[in-house]
Amino acid sequence: MTLSDIQSPLLRISALTKRFGGFTALHNVSVDIRPGERFGLIGPNGSGKTTLINCISGAFRTEPGTILFCDEDITLLQPHVRTRRGIARSFQIPRPFRSMTVAENLMVALDFAAHEHVSVTQRRDTMMSILNQMGLGSKANVSATQLSQVELRKMELARAMATHPKLLISDEAMAGLSSSEVDEVLDLLLSLASRDITIIMIEHIMQAVMRFSERVMCLDAGRIIAIGTPSEVMADQRVQEAYLGT
Amino acid sequence: MKRNGVAFWSGAAVFLAAVFAMTQVVGNQYPFFAGYVILQFIALAVAWSILGGYAGYVNFGTSAFFGVGVYTSVFLVSAFGAPLPLQILTGAAVGALMGFALGLLTLRMQGIYFSIATIALTIIIETTITNWRYVGGAAGIQIQRPAVTAPFDSYVQMLFFVQALLVVLAVAISRYIQNSWIGRGLQALRDDELAAECTGVPTLRLKLIACVISGALMCAVGAPAAMYLQYADPGSAFNLNYSVTTLAMSLIGGTAHWSGPIIGAIVLGTTQQFLTVTISSEVNVLVLGVMLVLFVVGAPEGIIGLVRKLRGNRKEGEA
Ligand SMILES: Nc1ncnc2c1ncn2[C@@H]1O[C@H](COP(=O)(O)OP(=O)(O)OP(=O)(O)O)[C@@H](O)[C@H]1O
Numbered sequence: 422m423t424l425s426d427i428q429s430p431l432l433r434i435s436a437l438t439k440r441f442g443g444f445t446a447l448h449n450v451s452v453d454i455r456p457g458e459r460f461g462l463i464g465p466n467g468s469g470k471t472t473l474i475n476c477i478s479g480a481f482r483t484e485p486g487t488i489l490f491c492d493e494d495i496t497l498l499q500p501h502v503r504t505r506r507g508i509a510r511s512f513q514i515p516r517p518f519r520s521m522t523v524a525e526n527l528m529v530a531l532d533f534a535a536h537e538h539v540s541v542t543q544r545r546d547t548m549m550s551i552l553n554q555m556g557l558g559s560k561a562n563v564s565a566t567q568l569s570q571v572e573l574r575k576m577e578l579a580r581a582m583a584t585h586p587k588l589l590i591s592d593e594a595m596a597g598l599s600s601s602e603v604d605e606v607l608d609l610l611l612s613l614a615s616r617d618i619t620i621i622m623i624e625h626i627m628q629a630v631m632r633f634s635e636r637v638m639c640l641d642a643g644r645i646i647a648i649g650t651p652s653e654v655m656a657d658q659r660v661q662e663a664y665l666g667t
Numbered sequence: 668m669k670r671n672g673v674a675f676w677s678g679a680a681v682f683l684a685a686v687f688a689m690t691q692v693v694g695n696q697y698p699f700f701a702g703y704v705i706l707q708f709i710a711l712a713v714a715w716s717i718l719g720g721y722a723g724y725v726n727f728g729t730s731a732f733f734g735v736g737v738y739t740s741v742f743l744v745s746a747f748g749a750p751l752p753l754q755i756l757t758g759a760a761v762g763a764l765m766g767f768a769l770g771l772l773t774l775r776m777q778g779i780y781f782s783i784a785t786i787a788l789t790i791i792i793e794t795t796i797t798n799w800r801y802v803g804g805a806a807g808i809q810i811q812r813p814a815v816t817a818p819f820d821s822y823v824q825m826l827f828f829v830q831a832l833l834v835v836l837a838v839a840i841s842r843y844i845q846n847s848w849i850g851r852g853l854q855a856l857r858d859d860e861l862a863a864e865c866t867g868v869p870t871l872r873l874k875l876i877a878c879v880i881s882g883a884l885m886c887a888v889g890a891p892a893a894m895y896l897q898y899a900d901p902g903s904a905f906n907l908n909y910s911v912t913t914l915a916m917s918l919i920g921g922t923a924h925w926s927g928p929i930i931g932a933i934v935l936g937t938t939q940q941f942l943t944v945t946i947s948s949e950v951n952v953l954v955l956g957v958m959l960v961l962f963v964v965g966a967p968e969g970i971i972g973l974v975r976k977l978r979g980n981r982k983e984g985e986a
Pocket residue numbers: 441446464465466467468469470471472473513
């Protein structure tokens with residue numbers, strides 16, 4: 422095995438552009454994410470972070486640009502196929518299945534995205550262990566509509582985890598949470614990362630980004646303006662300008 | 668006089684008994700006629716709910732599927748004198764194809780756009796049939812019933828039985844779907860289509876499956892109606908009433924459980940049959956409207972939802 426085999430990226434985004442009518446939300450974005458990496462994605466409001474996630478998960482079709490995942494071209498695949506291949510995401514505004522309990526929300530993922538043919542009891546066990554791990558064990562039979570904000574965020578992550586992902590994308594899972602809740606969610610993400618899951622974390626809370634990320638990328642108006650270690654990116658002149666809005 | 672009196676009263680009693688027996692026979696025909704209609708709507712409502720309830724894609728094209736079922740039979744009978752079972756089977760096959768085509772063309776649309784597309788479909792098909800002379804065109808066509816076979820005394824009795832079979836079939840399929848992975852996937856996409864996709868649910872495929880099955884059943888239910896009415900014309904076969912009534916029955920019963928549409932169809936169907944006899948068939952539309960409004964306002968989840976809520980409240984009260 423050569424060094425380049427080991428370094429082969431999990432996700433490779435090449436020259437990706439996304440337009441909404443005449444408005445270009447992403448300009449020629451190219452980036453590689455390494456297997457096992459903890460990757461922070463930052464940028465001011467409307468800079469295109471969620472749009473990039475939507476392109477990776479397949480919610481949006483990209484016009485020019487290709488996306489490789491595990492060395493395979495997934496640019497034209499439907500979202501559910503990408504999920505089965507190992508790309509999971511949470512939503513910035515939680516999107517639970519409202520007519521279901523927390524347990525049932527996770528069972529959808531286990532029924533449809535589970536990789537092996539496993540028995541119902543095994544799936545139930547997996548479901549409970551994910552819920553316990555996320556601190557939602559006591560909420561298994563509660564309706565998704567009755568969860569608090571932080572519980573909803575956790576359920577989004579738990580449901581994504583139930584698809585058994587290689588890559589987990591968390592879109593502002595901490596927005597609107599108290600500082601102790603932020604730490605709780607951050608610890609969850611760190612513990613997932615320690616289990617060989619590659620994570621892209623979108624976040625506005627800078628302490629969380631600094632603590633979590635091995636590498637950070639900053640978008641501004643759909644362009645990458647900085648990429649590197651957290652401290653490098655924070656020190657970058659253009660990043661500071663983008664955030665101060667000059 | 669006493670003996671004569673006994674004979675008289677005996678004769679009168681026999682006469683009354685004979686009249687009673689006659690009314691029993693005539694009365695037995697009516698329940699078959701009326702019962703057939705109720706069974707037909709139970710089957711339609713159950714079939715409709717597979718797409719309209721489980722998937723939440725409100726189909727206003729029930730009458731299109733029903734009418735195509737009717738005209739499949741009309742064509743088969745005029746061309747080949749096909750027997751009833753073949754009419755129903757062919758109806759189901761045509762309905763499945765139609766559901767597949769409709770699904771491919773429209774299921775990428777969401778919500779109201781899908782519903783509008785199904786109305787357009789109804790109009791297109793009705794117009795086509797109206798201009799097809801072979802099956803009678805706008806004027807309609809008379810259909811001859813073949814002789815009834817044992818063990819049935821009348822053709823309507825047999826149709827009543829056949830429709831009951833279709834109800835059982837529709838309910839069995841609907842119940843199966845609800846409890847299978849298809850049902851769980853449909854429930855997820857009904858709640859949130861993008862979240863379902865991103866959780867691994869093949870939404871388009873599941874919607875297509877639901878559309879095909881629902882369409883096949885609705886057409887199959889329409890197929891025996893040609894023989895029931897012994898007549899078919901586009902205006903009645905594609906009557907919007909089928910769409911509206913079916914939808915109302917499903918919503919009144921509730922679509923969260925397979926039994927909802929059955930309950931709704933029985934409640935609304937019997938009420939309508941009763942009013943048709945006691946007052947007139949025109950009141951039906953009014954009653955349908957009033958019941959729909961009452962339920963949309965008071966019990967948006969239908970009777971099923973109402974029952975569940977009451978049970979839930981009781982449980983909370985006990986705890
Ligand atoms: N479906 C859409 N149609 C049209 N424009 C869109 C759509 N989605 C996003 N946009 C536009 O694209 C730009 C980038 O939006 P995006 O949601 O990706 O920003 P973001 O970086 O996630 O911002 P935030 O931090 O507020 O979540 C915005 O100007 C937004 O208005």
